[in-house]
Amino acid sequence: MLAQQLAPGAIVTDPDAIAPWLIDWRRRWHGRAALLLQPRDTAEVQAIVVAARSLGVPLVPQGGNSSMVGGATPPADGSAAILSLRRINRIRRLDPAAGLVVAEAGVVLADLHAAALAQGRRFPLSLGAKGNATVGGLVSTNAGGTQVLRFGTMRGLVAGIEAVLPDGTLHEGLAALKKDNRGYDLDQLLIGAEGTLGVVTAASLRLVPALAARAVAWVGVTSPDAAMALLRRFQRATPALESFELLPDESLAAVLAYLPDARAPLAGRHAWHVLLEVTADAAGDDPAALVEAQLAAALDAGEIGDAALAQSEAQAEAFWRLRESISDAERATGPAAQHDISVPVEAMPRFMVEAAAACDARFPGTRASGFGHLGDGNVHFHVRAAPGTDPAHWYAEQVPVVSRFVHDLVAAAGGSISAEHGIGQMKRAELERLGPPARLHALRAIKRAFDPGQLFNPGKLVALAPDRGSE
């Protein structure tokens, strides 16, 4: 019956065709599913939702399958069907003057970038998985990336959403109203809901002017506090500070050892390094002059140790490559426990120093450090295993203990155990353990209100616990 409502090829049962979509990006989660549904448009998604509901079959929405927390991997018991949005991938409308694009859920981020650029505009959100990640997943995980400092996460870039709700009704919110006070904001509720409250089928997204120029600099500083002072200096000087990344010298050293052709941007040694980028939207603006002037003033004031302004786009890319290779480089040196965490921006310098010291003291032989988006109060906090540790033992026995310790420090600092990756399967137990009771209660109440049967992305983010009685 459902087959008659869908275009040919929409229902996939061939195990070989399904197999690639059963394993997550980091190859940590292995699910099972006998059915992969590939609708072509929103009406087909509605038909699928109605059928799934009447049959009681759970649905796992999936875009580029690039979740970092197992958020798009089906449950291991094979009870759910995968609902792939990849074929719903048209750009319905792009209005450069209004700075708006309506993109369907399956549009790949890199394709969205290209479509905007072709009209002299830019979609100002990017991340490593841009060749795979889709609009639906970016919306549903409230994706961030390296430009959040200036443009915010998806939460600030979404102007409207079209979604099929668990009851099969269509939420038509694409109209991109700049002001709309008709009650609770359903678009904002669906952003970051990880597919647990319905299926996003399209989004209206904000565009900004295309990039005219950028200035990228590498700066050596003595401490995270000094980096914070530099951040505030640049924020006072320009609204166009687009990235401000901080890394310890040991991260740079790991990258230089890992990339044979890479060179240190500065001659001397510095305890900490900042990579910053200032952009210009209009031809004629000169971000390099602004950056140069600010760095010169900071040098004169003794606020920084040294600095290098990229002299070419190739050099700018080389600076960014150092930053983007940290995870790979550290992985090559041995196993680690990784944490995507945030605290209030002004609390981050102290947290980075004190949390690393606390970890090193608590787990002798391990080595902890944080690096990343200082300007967003979000770092990737890695605890590397002691040399010679057996990886299997480390991941099975030690990582859970280390992660609980790190997350306790984050909670004590008023922070979040998931800054940008979401909860998915991976962090659900930790969210249950640490999430403030009021928040957990509200999450469950909302889930229950929208999807009492838990048919939408079961096992992710939040679970109702009927066996635990009333909550």
Next chain:
Amino acid sequence: MLAQQLAPGAIVTDPDAIAPWLIDWRRRWHGRAALLLQPRDTAEVQAIVVAARSLGVPLVPQGGNSSMVGGATPPADGSAAILSLRRINRIRRLDPAAGLVVAEAGVVLADLHAAALAQGRRFPLSLGAKGNATVGGLVSTNAGGTQVLRFGTMRGLVAGIEAVLPDGTLHEGLAALKKDNRGYDLDQLLIGAEGTLGVVTAASLRLVPALAARAVAWVGVTSPDAAMALLRRFQRATPALESFELLPDESLAAVLAYLPDARAPLAGRHAWHVLLEVTADAAGDDPAALVEAQLAAALDAGEIGDAALAQSEAQAEAFWRLRESISDAERATGPAAQHDISVPVEAMPRFMVEAAAACDARFPGTRASGFGHLGDGNVHFHVRAAPGTDPAHWYAEQVPVVSRFVHDLVAAAGGSISAEHGIGQMKRAELERLGPPARLHALRAIKRAFDPGQLFNPGKLVALAPDRGSE
């Protein structure tokens, strides 16, 4: 028992002391309440919520009582108590470097402006009721105003919320995390919820640099389309376009007739007028030069009829006074039906022209026109009664018919029947009539999940209908 948990003076039963808080700002809604509760801090709010819940007494949260839609007026049956947040009015913390302020719910907007300014910062949201409106109400109604074009509504200015939820738990979300992906965004859910999902007790709010300079210009154009072209010109030229207001010549004429000392900014007659403002945050920037250059180019290109750049702060104020006097001036000419509506920005020029013509044709003798925030796709659309109409008859008999007609046009254009004022009591029936079923269903599901007993601001925004069976 509750009395023992509250500071002296928190429980008011004197009818004379309660009376001023029973009538709304526009004096349209008259409620009754035997009890006014005035807690001093969040803990007292929690105690009140727990007591109200156990006794089944509904609570009507109230700040400055400046709702335009009866949103803070208690029900007429006297069943509810007023929960005033006005005494919870400390600024807990103001961090100019981080650009953040933590303000309690009872802080008056004008006081917040002053506190920010004293630290060289600006809270970039203002509105007519700034001497009364409080932070809690601004958050709970997702307030807008004249600076939305550049800085957005409260939804974009709130960095975190503290609120007492209906079950008495405290949502502690003030930490101002720039990135936090631990599931559904409770802060965003509470913004614009009109107190129906809990009581906001404090908010972390974003600050921007203090104003260094502004350029205000008055421009004559032939049509809303020409105004839209001018808007896009300025948006291409600068990110610091802060206001862009459009009004028809008849609105200006009404104001000039109403204000004895006011003068028309331009010599000739123009069918439509634009009031625009460009600001500068940093000393040295020259917004006047930018505005002058753009207006000169627009004049040369024949895009505008004439323009005047305010030559002094006094003249800038005079231009703004014309805009801000429209409602009073039109009221003086006779009764009108007023509508706070929005459509997609690019659809607004056509809507303004076609909707006015449709109204004039449908209701002979009346006269319709829209004015307001063109840059936000939000105008105040007024239909003035035919000369000689009896006001009592107009408001009782004709306004409902006119408003339904206008709202139907808005719905057909994909717009919102409440752009910035909210739903409150006034627009609930229209929301029920026009709100898409998926939206209404979701609103009720959320309300039921948080406040099944309907104890929080009963009769506002959304009502559950147990007598109508399952929804």
